[in-house]
Amino acid sequence: MRYISTRGQAPALDFEGATLAGLAADGGLYVPESWPSFSRDEIAAMASLSYAETAVRVLAPFAAPNLDEVALRGLCEHAYGAFHHDAVTPLVQLDERHWLLELFHGPTLAFKDVALQLLGLLFERFLAPLDTHLTVIGATSGDTGSAAIEALAGRDKVDIFMLHPQGRVSDVQRCQMTTVLAPNVHNIAIQGDFDAAQAMVKAMFGDADFAGRFRLSAVNSINWARLAAQIVYYFYAAVRLGAPDRKVAFSVPTGNFGDVFAGYAAAQMGLPVERLIVATNVNDILHRALTNGDYSAGELVPTAAPSMDIQVSSNFERLLFDCYDRDGAALAQAMQGFDASRRLQLGENVRGRIGELFSSARIDSDAMSLAMRKAAEGSGTIIDPHTAIGLAAAQASDVPADIPLVTLATAHPAKFRDAVERATGARPMLPPHLSGLFDREERFDVLPGDLAAVKTYIAERATPAAQDRLS
Ligand SMILES: *Cc1c(COP(=O)(O)O)cnc(C)c1O
Secondary structure (H helix, E strand, O other), X not given: OOEEEOOOOOOOEOHHHHHHHOOOXXXXXXXXXXXXXXXXXXXXXXXXXXXXXXXXXXXXXXXXXXXXXXXXXXXXXXXXXXXXXXXXXXXXXXXXXXEEEXXXXXXXXXXXXXXXXXXXXXXXXXXXXXXXXXXXXXEOOOXXXXXXXXXXXXXXXXXXXXEEEOOOOOHHHHHHHHOOOOOOEEEEEEEOOHHHHHHHHHHHHHOHHHHHHOOEEOOOOOOHXXXXXXXXXXXXXXXXXXXXXXXXXXXXXXXXXXXXXXXHHXXXXXXXXXXXXXXXXXXXXXXXXXHHOEEEOOOOOOOOOHHHOOOOOOOHHHHHHHHOOOOHHHHHHHHHHHHHHOEEEOOHHHHHXXXXXXXXXXXXXXXXXXXXXXXXXXXXXXXXXXXXXHHHHHHHOOOOOOOOEEEEEOEOHHHHHHHHHHHHOOOXXXXXXXXXXXXXXXXXXXXXXXXXXXXXXXXXXXXXXXXXXXX
């Protein structure tokens, strides 16, 4: 499979190239040149497969020719063998038509592990024969940082520098990052807020000299390999609920539009998806875009579902690319307009195309708390704030009654136990593999919110890419 940029200017790359590059050089995002597709028989045959084997089937067309099935199988078995549930992503029935797809049984208790555990192994595998070294830099408000650190700790030829705003991530989130003591993991607590940390990361990527010297790379959901890994659980869940003979609908707690875009990809590949419900909190740019075409960034409102607190959803560009009939030049123009004015009005045609598969709902904090309480009282199920937003959106939808509705459970309730306790009165316990978390040794450095200081810190610790070491 070749990968092309949504903005039409960057060179096409193979799977390995797209994985290591992250963002395309023209500012666009990599997407497959065409959607692979599975026949009904091929989909039906997935019903008897383990999670890792389903991953091999779904990922094979994306990873060829860089990885054959044997190589993929080794990576998938390794990545998903580390999950704390035999089914990896179990389906749990709530009532006659509602299901939860639990995506939080990985090492850091959020769905990001499903993709990042595999991405860490892909990095290591692709870098092994190359004379180069990668430096992953990121800013995190919590979930991404811990999942990325857990995925890259101890891997060869990669260093990771993760910036978090000092004192503004939860204790669980901080300890999940800072108690990982592998020498290639560097935690930096920035004296500033998340936006300050993120602005510094962007500035470092924008400094061509610095970015080239250390071969900077990103692990957020602009990375295609992450999205590819997330397509797998849509197939895994749907075939267990009767696909391909029966359609299935999914409700997805959405921030950067990565997870729900993976559902769109599954539908393009032949999975009979009745509907994808984009569930947002009050940071509702996507809900406005889907209901009246108003894709405009507003003021960020911090909520109890922080991983959905976004102003701009990067991966929405991937959907727009298809809705613009893959016209990279036209989309580049639209996105440049958005970057300048922070708003984009979607035309009737584009909205019509999106509406064929997607609907949306905006769930405020009262409705979120109510959903947590009702799940606890109704079926005894404790859910986290992000999942609650997805479930509330599923319950409010007009999907036909005979279609199973699957809500993606994106975080373990213990990861957001204060909000869960406020809503339900119950304080969820950390699972056994994290029970000693607060007794473990922490390691991190505190730096001022000053770009020069952070760059110096990184330059002193990162390994330069190969070109530099030779010259
Ligand atoms: C990252 C995250 C989301 C949002 O996923 P996107 O792919 O950014 O839309 C939702 N819930 C949780 C718990 C997350 O960590």
